[in-house]
Amino acid sequence: MVTRVAPQPLRTRPRVSVMIPCYNYGHYLPGCVDSVLSQQDVDVDVLIVDDASPDGSAEVARKLADADPRVRLIAHETNKRHIATYNEGLAAVDGDYVVLLSADDLLSAGSLARSVALMEAHPEVAMVYGFSPTFADEPPAPRTTVSSWSIWEGPEWIEQMCRRMSNPVSTPEVVMRGSVMRELVGYDARLPHAADFLLWLRAGTRGAIGRINGADQAYYRKHGANMHVQMFAGVHTDIVQRKLTFEILFSEDEAFLPAGHGLLDVAMRSLAREALVTAAQPGPDSEDEPRDRLVALAAELCPPDRDPALWQDYERLRARGRGGNTVISRTVEDITGRLRWRQWRRTGLMSPVGSIGAGR
Structure with missing residues (x-):
């Protein structure tokens, strides 16, 4: 179970390395770097890695490095892609401690000291995250008062991820213990869309996971429309990536998890449930084929004979969707989404998507 503890002041002055990957975000770089260099109560150094941006990002980064000895630059001559x-x-x-901060995101004032204070007080913690408000142009005023710290034992946090099947970490707010990051080596190229989730899960195999409650730890920039053009096809791709994420975790990091936990089966059922919840939602006829692919994927993840009740719930929900009121369905979906968002902001965890088969 999660342990909530009172925050303690930071009594040391550790060094935090912030690595900023950049591709065509040169116009955001000065604000991003300033949000790091202005952090108080910790020593910071910044490494910008420009991936051969054609927009002049490397020159912006070079000027920032020339202006402050805490900033370094690696400039690629050819594009190597994000991983x-x-x-x-x-x-x-x-x-x-180590942070990966995208060039278009920002740290909030005091966020590094708040995260590092938790890990300095609890050396068993491998990674800390928090809440990151989204923004488009100007970030909102941050909440800076910490109400409490949450600490999960690593296997408990992994189990929560298997059951809830939602990645609650945005990325810019993550601070990882340097020794853990160096052991884990970094991001897995086999997962171009889910490598960050695997990294958080693997951190939970090496230590506890902490969360800063009450304060806003970073800002995650949203660009334009973030929804998939085709909902069902987009969710299918996402579920396939998460399926591979958990297969890699339980294959390659099994030695760091309790024996006989059975969590891979739990994860596969949770993914099947999400696929069925999504497939049951009303949508345009043009997406019937992607919807059918979701149902087929769910059958692969959790066959009907393994969990008949889950599939019976799906059939009932699908029947209601065919003959129900689309406006009411969308309203319920919107309310449910708001409740999930509020839970995430408060606790750092999200409830499972939808309502069928929950808790079994």
């Missing part, structure tokens, strides 16, 4: 860029940068930093 290789992440891992090159992470391998080149050596702080007590």
Whole structure:
């Protein structure tokens, strides 16, 4: 179970290395770097890795490095794509704690000291995260008062992820113990869309997971429309990536987890449930084929004979969707989404998507 503890002040001054990958975000770089260099009560160093941006990002980064000795630059001559860029940068930093911060995101004032205070007080914690408000142009005023710290034992946090099947971590708010990051080596190129989730899960195999409650730890920038153009096809791709994520975790990090936990089966059922919940939602006829692919994927993850009740719930929900009121369905979906968002903001965890088969 999660343990809630009172926050303690930071009594040391550790060094935090912040690696900033950049591709065509040169216009955001000065604000991003400033949000790091202005952090108080910790020593910071910044490494910008520009992945051969054609927009002049490397020149912006070079000027920032020339202006402050705490900033370094690695500029690629050819584009290596995001995973290789992440891992090159992470391998080149050596702080007590490590952050990967996208060039278009920002840290909130005091966030590094708040995160590091938790890990300095609890050396068993491998990774800390928090809440990151989204923004488009100007970030909102941050909440800076910490109400409490949450600490999960690593296997307990992993189990929560298997059951809830929602990645509650945005990325810019993550601070990882440097020794853990160096052991884990970084991001897995087999997972171009879910490598961050695997990294958080693997951190839970090496130590406890902490969360800062009450304060806003970073800002996650949203660009334009973030929804998939085709809902069912987009969710199918996402579930396939998470399926591979858990298969890799329980295959390659099994030695770091309790024997006989059976969590892979739990994860597969949770993914099947999400596929069925999504497939049961009303949508345009043009998406019937992607919807059918979701149902087929659910059958692969959790066959009907393994969990008949789950599939019976799906059939009932699907029947209601065919003959129900689409406006009411969308309203219920919107309310449910708001409740999930509020739970995430408060606790750092999300409830499972939808309502069928929950809790079994």
